[in-house]
Amino acid sequence: MSSLPEIILIMFLLSSIVLVSSSRLVHCIQLVALQGVLLGIMPLIFWDWQSSAPHGELVFLAIVNIAVKGVALPMLLILAMRRAQVRRELEPLVGYALSQLIAMLIIAGCFAGYRHLIGAAATNSALLAIPVAAATMLIGLFVIIARRKAITQVIGFLVFENGIAVFASGLMVHHGAIVELGILLDVFALVFIMGIAVFKISREFQHIDADRLNTLRDRRDPESPATPAGYTGE
Incomplete structure (x- = not known):
């Protein structure tokens, strides 16, 4: 029973590795939902049940x-995905095999730094949440940078926020629940707005490719001159 927190943390890391190597958006959303469920039970797993309930x-x-991270937000992302008529991330900035390797290197680097700072003798399961949280946040940032679709970048943002929640669950079991609840509500509102924005962008431009959206410019009236009439530059 003492190894249950470690199993939960390992499952969390494995879900992040599988997420960066998957091109199917529905699989990525399901993995984010799994992380939400794991986050929900993590504070209860880390709690010292022998002392008190x-x-x-x-x-x-x-x-x-x-309810929010395991059910509501994934359903919102699936709805946005269906309305945007996007099923896969076909042309990522970083390939999936390389992304998986980078995710593993991130995890290895975070645990190496943890062993250097904390020491190999530290066996507290709650302290193991530190490298897991750091790796999850970095992987989330990597997904935001390495993917083109706006909805995939929203998924990366959720992974990043999940890393923050892992840190809070591991080190603030006895306090900080109100702060965590406030962050959770902020994330729900932000992802809700992002989902609406993705749908609106897809309806107007028939795509949600972030690179192509970056090339948008202010529309100029073809009948208006580039410079005002009579302008001499003085």
């Missing part, structure tokens, strides 16, 4: 985490 605030936060 978890307080109601912690149980409430776990339920809200599962």
Whole structure:
């Protein structure tokens, strides 16, 4: 039973590795939903059940985490994906095999830094959340940078925020639930707005390719001259 926190953290890292190597958006969304469920049960797993039962605030936060990150946000992303008529990330900036290698290197680097700073003798499961959280945040940032589709970048943002939540779950089990709940509500509102924006962009431009959207310029009236009449530059 003592190894259960480590199993949860390993599952979290494996889901991040599989996510960066998947081109199917529905699989990426399902993995984000899995991370949301793991985040929901993580504070309960880290709790010292031998001393006392978890307080109601912690149980409430776990339920809200599962409901929002494990159910509501994935459903919102699937709805945005279907309305945008996008199924795959076909042309990422970084290939999937290389992305998987980079994710593994990120995880290895985070654990190496953890061993250097904390020491190999540290066996507290809650402290293991530090390298897992750092690796998850960096992988989320990598997904945002390495993918073209706006909806995939939203998924990367969620992975990044999940890393912050892992850190909070591991080190702030006894307090900080209200802060975590506030962050959770902010993330829900932001992803809700992002989902609406993705749908609107797809309807107007027939694509959600972030690179192509970066080339947009202000529309100029072809009948208006480039410079005002009579302008001499003085």
